[in-house]
Structure formats: structure tokens, C-alpha cells
Amino acid sequence: MKVLKIVFYLFTFLGVSSFSYSQETAEEILEKSNEICKTISSIEYTIHQKGAPGKFGYGMPKIQATIIQKKDSCLDDIGFDKALIKATGIITENRNEKPFSFSYDGEDFMYQIGKKARQKSISGPTRNVTMGKLQQHLFMMRIFPFAEEDPYKMISGKGKVDINLITTEEKDGHPCNKIETSVTFKAPNGKELITKNIWWISELDCLPRAYSDGFIYKDITLKKINYPIPNSFFTLSNKNSNTDYLTGNEVENELTKANLLPIGKIPTQWSAKDQFGKTISSKQLQGKVVLLDFWGSWCTPCIQAMPDIQKLQDHYKHNPNVIIIGISAGERDKEAALKLFKEKGYNYTHIPNGDDIAKSNYKVKEYPSLYILDKHGKIASAEKGYHPNSFERWKTTIDKLIE
Template sequence: MKKQISIRIVAFLCGILSTFSQESINRKSRIPISIESISLSDILNKSREALSSIESIKYQIIQQKALKERYGQPYIDAIFTCQKDSRVKDVGFGKAKLKAQGTIELNGKKEDFSFSYDGNTFKYSRGNIKNKVIKSPTRKIVMGYLQQHLFMLQAFPYTDEVPYMPLGFGYKYEGIEMYNGEKCFKVKTTSAVINAEGEIVKGKRIKIWYISTHSFLPIGFSDEKFYKQEISIKNINKSDKKPFKTKSANENTMSVSQARMELAGEKLLKLMTNSPKWIAKDQDGKIWNSVDLKGKVVFIDFWGSWCAPCKKAMPQIEQLYKHYKNNKNVIILGISANEKDNSASIKYFNNKKYSYTHIPNRIDIAKKFKVEYYPTVYIINKQGKVSYYETDFSQDGFHNWKKMINSLLNQ
């Protein structure tokens, strides 16, 4: 009996000590920090801490032009639902699944839009563009469809792995301001290109975040030039009954290469139009004339020694050349352009010991093919018509090109 009483007394005393200890911790955590004297590091650390506790969030974002006289900036009203997921690939939304729906009004034209990403597929609609669904999209493809206004719309700190990454000059605390109906800490980060004399030679980039003094969450953003945003939080860590599905049974899913072709096709030569005429000398002095290439399937890669994606693509082009080098009906060409040093592309090509044909420094030919992004690939059929194009580097380039060339050889 005495033993039981002793155990109960010890348990009671432990409970008191535990309660006292927890209350002491709670009191410490509730010690208020004067918002008038708070440091920049405390603001950013507390905001990052508050953001780290958020697994899912739903918010409204209203974006307007930052300057009244600025023309061509949209008014956007949208609802975002974001759910962090470390397993998904970051295609511009951080490590998160995302849904967005709203309206965009630009130059007097108002359109509904929606886009979503479930970690596997990306879906996009805007105005008359309905239900574009791309499997395993890249960041560049997502940006290509959304364009700058919608791609830059979201409140990035809510899904960034490291919120508030500074620009070149770090952050500066600029005091307390009212924003979106709340008292906010105003923190600003800037960058610019500076010459040896310390003069700014290229315009500043600016990011300003308005962080609530109450919740330490970002509720506003501005770049002082183009955009200002108001962020209104609807709910936090509330499970969404509707999953982040992007595709229904009656929709067709595009591959990355199909999406890349579609995006490129907005600016490049149209499919089944005549290829431009050109004459050029390769780096070994041989003259090539497009007229003489009729009756052959011609692969052309527009590249530059300054272009990292171009360099990544070139081993696949070499592989393509070796695959067809004994086929007199297939021609593999690389045409370099936009080189500051005329010898740079030749040096790079030779150093890598590539063996397909290289035509150096012909920006005039690139312009005829409406090339704006590098690398750009065209495949021309036996009749001299454009049968395929793509921009950017693709892991599946060799297989896609070979499949297209084979199909054209059989026509």
C-alpha cells in the first residue's frame, strides 16, 4: 500500500514539474518582440518558420500593374490551392502540387484561365485554348504555355524550399507599412549589373515582400515596376477533398516533344511550307546549296558555342550522323550563329571531334528559318518542305529525330 502511495506521489510531483517546465517554455515563446525594434533577420527567420508549418494552403491573389502609366500589364484575380510534396519535380511551382483558377484582363480583353499540376501532368486552359494536358512537363514548357504574367503570378514563398532567396544585394528592411489591410514588415531585395567603376550598367531587379506583423506570412508583393500583388489567405492545412487530378477520360495527353513542337510552331516556319533557299560554305570549304538537297531528308541544327543546351544536344546529333552516314538520302547539318568570335564554333566543334557537317557563323540563314531560340532543329522532307521542328534540348532527341527521318524516307 505504502509502495503504491509513493508511486502516486512521485507521479504527481513529476506532473507538476512537467507542467511547470512546459509553462515556462510557453511563457518564453510568448515573450513579445517589439515590432518597432525587430531585426531583419528575426523577420525573415520567423516568416520562414511560419511558412515551414504550412503543408497546404488556399489563397486569393489579385495582381495589378505597379505603375499607373505602365501599359500592357494585366489585372488578374485568381484562387490558388497548393500542397507541398517533396516527391514531385519542380516545374516552376516549387516542390508542390497546385491548382489555379481565375480571370486575366489585358489591354481591354478579359479571359478565364485555369492551370494545374499534380506532380505528373500539367493542364492549362485560357480563353479559347481548352484543356492542354502535358505529361511530365519541363519548366520551360510550363512557362511557354503560361507566359510571364501567369507563370510569375503565384506567391512563391508558400512553396519555395528556401523562402526569400535574396537577389544580388541581399535584403533590406524598410519599416512597417499598411498593405492589404494589415500592418506589414516591408523587406526589399535588389540586384543590378555593375561595371568596374561601380556604375549600374543594367537596370535593377527588385523584389519587395510585405510580411504580416501578426502572422509573419507574406500577404503582398511588388517589383515596383510591373506588378503589385495582394494575397488573401483562405485556409491553411485544410485537406482538399478534390485531388490534384489534371486529366479526364475524354482528354488527350501530349508528350513533351509534342508540346515543344506546338510552342515552337507559334514562331517558327509552319509545317509543310517550303524550306527557305540558301547557299553556304562548311568549315572545310565545301559549298552547300539547298536546291541540290531536294530528294534527300535534311536535318538542320541551329546552335552556338555560347549555348549550353546546344552543347548538350550535339552528342545526340553526332549519334544521328553515325546512324545515317552510309545513307546518301540523309543529310545532317549543324549551322552555328550569333558567335562573338567567328572562330569559336569551329574550335568547339573540332575540340569535340564531331564528324557531321558544320556550317559556321550564318545568322542570315538562321533568320530565314525564323530561329529565335537555340538550339532549334528542323527536318526537311524530300520535297523540300518543313516536316518537323523543335527548340531546346531533349533527352529523347535522337529517338524522335530517327523516327521522323525514317518515316520521311519511306514516303
């Protein structure tokens, strides 16, 4: 009889808990998390990013890192929002472990990747420099809502947004609401394109404890929140003989070493056929602002960037002085990129099998790599990887060049 009473009370408790849990919608949970994230002034957390082969064969490295950030509204955003940052950890790619550390103290960006690598420092860094030196996975590893002025902005303003509560799961010792957000884009051919993010939001403090975009998965462990940190903490080490300090032309040389042509350079001329067999050449593009996206159907970040590139095409389609071009390369199946481009309904210019242009003219070794050229054919912007908020940055650059 006592056992039956215990079972009855257990089911009653679970029923009440379930009823209470169902009263809060996914939108309300995410809005609570949004407001809590805004109150964060400083934070220390660890992430464990699981390695995976990737949907399109592009390997996802394993990353274990500790990240400390401090918001500062007076800072320029060099890729870490308006915040100071220090990160240390290990990245494992193809069973090759490399320790890394990087920081930004408001003046200098310092980094060190590899066991025998010297520490380097760049004064007055830009977003392109930090992205170029850290490359896609280290640049994108942090948890964006912790430092963003508008947390979760990656899921808003791009199209129709759906927010759904899937289930509850335990993460980092916390009961969490597993919430899936999806943004639906309309392609020119009428097809719908969807990007998804999954957040595990703690029921106890409304902060994220895990994240996935369908390609990567990150466990998050919070260590400290809102504690005083002096700005000097964010300098990796004192200025000494073990640090190389880079300024001016040396920074451009570092960009070149990072497989990006320097700003102001005019790449060598090229000619190729687009997806319709029409010849297009760099000479024909003189007098126009040109965005070149080097991508591959096997590259997950490339696929993630393409909806924003199509959005640029839609924005400038009535401006004859702006040309958007995707150049695919590295394809084992020569038809793979053409097939994917057609299936997704993209309608900007596509040059398939552009390996020669990528390697010989633009020295591309990593994907995606993206260049914006001015009307004289000079490189005005160069970057690798993809950030969810790239569209506005690209648009700002292009608008300045067509003034």
C-alpha cells in the same frame, strides 16, 4: 479633463507600440517569415495583380486568381517548385478578359486559356513546356515563398543584399511591415545595378499579404493553410472527350504553336552586325555553345533577365566555346536598345535591330525568348519569359553541352 487623459493614454499606447515595433529588424522579420513559410504543407490563397503600363511601355495585365498548392518533395520541379498546383482565374490584357485554369497533379499538366479553348493535358511535362504554354504573366503569378524549399531565395546569392523596413501598412485586414529588399550587382564597367522587391509581411502571422517588384503589384488573401488535400484534387477534370491529351511529337508541336522552335531543330542561317559593327553569323558560331536572348528595351521581363545573362557572360568569359548573345528587336527608336545596353554596362555580344533574325530565323513573337544551341547548332533549350532563378538552370544546361 477626461478628454486630456484619453489623449494622454492614446499617445502613451502609440508610443509603446512604436517602441516595440522598432525593436525587430527587417532581417529578423523576413527570417521569421522564411521559417513560417517552410512549415506550410498546403495553402489556398487569392491574388489580385494590378494592371499597369510598365516602366518601359510593356503592358502589365490584370490578373485575379485562386491558387492552391501542396508540397511534395518527391516531385520534379516543372516550374512550380516541388508542389502540386491548381489555379483558376481571369487575365485581362488590353481590356480583353480571358478565363484560365491550369493544374499539375504529379503526372499531367493540364491547362485551358480562353472562353472557347479546349482543355489540354501533357504527360511528363518539363519546365519549358509549362512556361511556354502559360507564358510570362500566368507562369510568374504565384507567390513563390509559399512553396519554395528556401523561401525568399530570389533575393539571396546574387550580390550584395540590403533589407530595409520602410513603414507599417494594413493589407488584407492585417497590420503589415513593409520591407524592401535590394540586390546590388557590379557591372564590368564598375557601375552598380540594383533589383528591388517589396514585401508586406503580416505582424500577426509573419506571412506576406502583398508583393511588388517595382513593375507589378499583387494583393494576397490567404484562405486556408495546412489542410489535407488528396492528389486527385489537382486534376482539372476526369479524362473525357473534352480534353486533348498530348504526348511525344504533339508536345513539340505545342511548343511551336507557343512561338518556340522545337528542341533538336537547326534554325536557318543568318548574319548581322554587333554593337561594334563587327559581322557575326550563325556559321561562325558552329562548334560553340550559344545562348541567344531575344529582348527589347520596352520589355520589362527582358530588362529583369539581363543581369543574369551578364552573370553568365562573366562566368564563361574565359571559355572560348561559350558565346552569349543578346538580339534586340521591336524598337521604335533604333538607338534605344544600344543606349540601354551601354548605360547598364553589359559587355556580352549585342546585335541591335535584329528583327529579321527574330522573326524569320527563330519565329519570335513574344519577349523575352531565349534559346541555347549546342555545338552542332541544334536547339537544346527554348523558353519564354524570365524566372528569378533562371541563371542556375541556364548554367546547368550550358555545362552539360560543353562537357
